[in-house]
Amino acid sequence: MAKSNQKNGTRTRSRPGASSPPNTLSSRLRAWRDNHSLVAGQSIQRLLSTPLSSAMTILVLSIAITLPAALNIAITNIAELTGQANDSVQMSLYLQKQVSDSKGQALATDIRSWEGVASTDYISPATARKSFETMAGFEEIIASLPENPLPGVISVTLSEHLLTTNSAEELRERAVKLEQVDIAKIDLAWLQKVRAIVDFGEQLAAGLTLLLSIGVVLVVGNTIKLSIDNRREEIIVTKLVGATNAFVRRPFLYMGLWFGLIGAIIALVLLTLAKFALTNSLDALSELYGSAISLKGLGLLNSLTLVLSGAMLGWLGAWLASSQHIRALEPR
């Protein structure tokens, strides 16, 4: 009896020590990790427990993510198309009527050695006429003409580094000075216009991306703020029993993360559906034009970036809202 009294006496004295939670680094890390996975799961359940309002929020988020993403994809596709045109910027030299085929050939060979010229191709009046004849609608017009009205043409492909206005213009002026050359035409102006439009579109897309990203942050932030207001009492009690701000904030951060992640995934689904819908009509269009225009989607890497960005923005919105509102919720 005396022995057991003694034993209990020591236990009594060591009590405060026994009251401390596990404090080795590994057990604390494990507790932290356990809490994260627990909270991550609980916050998903909480989202599902209010399906209608969660769905509304997620829908708003997915639209806000879809819009800039779609614009970015559109711009990328246009840039891609004009990029193909870049490879083949051409100058057309319309020769004087009296220049013979052999002289035209020789001139083409001569021009090929000029600086800034990638290649040249001499198209004789006869060849030009033939190619016109194969074109739909031109057949009869060509046949009705008494003689071939077409001049010989040297098609000059410019090398790519020459694509600034000045250098291309210099080349055109040099060509037009040749006595055999009647008219020198260069199709640079339309390309520059398209480029300006692409530049504008890219800026617009960047601006819209920024604005709607802020929108995502604000929408998530507001949703989280409402959630914090609803759980006010719980937060205060949790703080009273010794919860850190980080502990209290955690479920809200996960909630924001899920909102952003799910919103981005739905945006990705919407974009994929839109791509399929457009591909069908675009196929018909490219068949009409006889050229292969293919729509580029987001690709794996960009899809991943989109989803991660959505999650990050959601987290950021939740962080802004919770760090502000949870700090203010002190036990009173």
Next chain:
Amino acid sequence: MIRFENVSKRYDSGQDALADVSFSLNAGEMAFLTGHSGAGKSTLLRLIMLMEHPSKGEVWVDNQHLAKLPKRHIPLLRRKMGVVYQNHQLLFDRSVYDNVALPLIVAGFHPRDIGRRVRAALDKVNLLHKERQNPQTLSGGEQQRVGIARAVVNKPPFLLADEPTGNLDPTLSAEIMQLFKEFNQVGVTVLVATHDLALIARMHHRSLILRDGSLVGNGSNTSGSSFSSGEDGLDLSDSDKDKVDDDENHQSSSNNINSEAAN
């Protein structure tokens, strides 16, 4: 240990809640904090819990000067204090079990330990059979006991109670006071704010008496009427003696629960 040095508290409204209060409560001591309503009992407790800050003077808890405690350490200090509130502060969106488990989850205990400790604490307040219920379905006395279980579940060295018997009948009040006494007997420093003078008179513990924010009594209370200062901790040796016996009962009962939970 809890120590107040010339502590005054004036609220922003200009109301003086405490004026120049000094006392010290040793580790392992049990004391009552009493006085009419509005005398400053709650303010005093709130200063200890860091829910308020003193306008003047120093509050020391567990050798920490609270005013100098970095903000991020406040949660750690709160984990050392079990607090029983008059209005329970229970959460009605979860079970009794989950309410009691909260301090352990917050402190990062292993799930296995959580189950064992929660059941031991609920057994101590005789509510083990109601662990799955929502606290809303319990009576006032039962809710108060859930609050007590939550306050002691992580075995804090300090136990504070603000009018824990406020809405309870005398029998229940006596039971709850008995519980506090048992915790004190296993080494917990206990401070109970109450205006139930009859109860205090029966308990043979030190009383801190507040009147209009000033400490007018600070000493051992045996007759319920006379107070003398300067007797801090005088009857500690007596309570230490029966501590061991009661402790044995307590320990063995909670040990049983521990082994049951483990099985």
